[in-house]
Amino acid sequence: DADVTQTPRNRITKTGKRIMLECSQTKGHDRMYWYRQDPGLGLRLIYYSFDVKDINKGEISDGYSVSRQAQAKFSLSLESAIPNQTALYFCATSDPRQNQPQHFGDGTRLSIL
């Protein structure tokens, strides 16, 4: 079983709809992250969470919100989806020790029409 699981893997929806992407992990890591990937731009950080009570905005948080329901679960919501939010979304986790690598899920491909 995957250490970091994202659901759904693919989603097509319409402008204005509310969307939730879910992430769960079995690595026991306190730190979790949401990124979006766009061609030619690499990965950009949307939100990150140190633990259940600590959530922080990343570089591109506008239009997104998150919820850390438990240590193992971190969900990303688009309250009112717009076409330029069409992208590949990744969840990641990491050990809290300094400069440890992040571990990624397989991604959710989101298309907004």
Add this chain to the structure above:
Amino acid sequence: AQSVTQLGSHVSVSEGALVLLRCNYSSSVPPYLFWYVQYPNQGLQLLLKYTSAATLVKGINGFEAEFKKSETSFHLTKPSAHMSDAAEYFCAVSEFSGGYNKLIFGAGTRLAVHP
């Protein structure tokens, strides 16, 4: 703020040829550097990481990278390409600030391997 530049968004090599993917970083402090690989329809997988223990770092699948401080580079190499190496590769630098490991990614290099 730190940044990462990957020279060449697409690289094409023949099977058996040397693979060289370039990464340059900017950092005011000794960096922690990573290479990740992304296969189609999958997430990013760690290939290798540099944490100042040795300048030549060996990773999985026969890849290695050399840290050169004077050139602010961390290029990824593999002596002989396999068809299975076709993927997108990302270089990243870690910036530790406020108790948080922020990963700054390059734009990625897509590697094609042809027979």
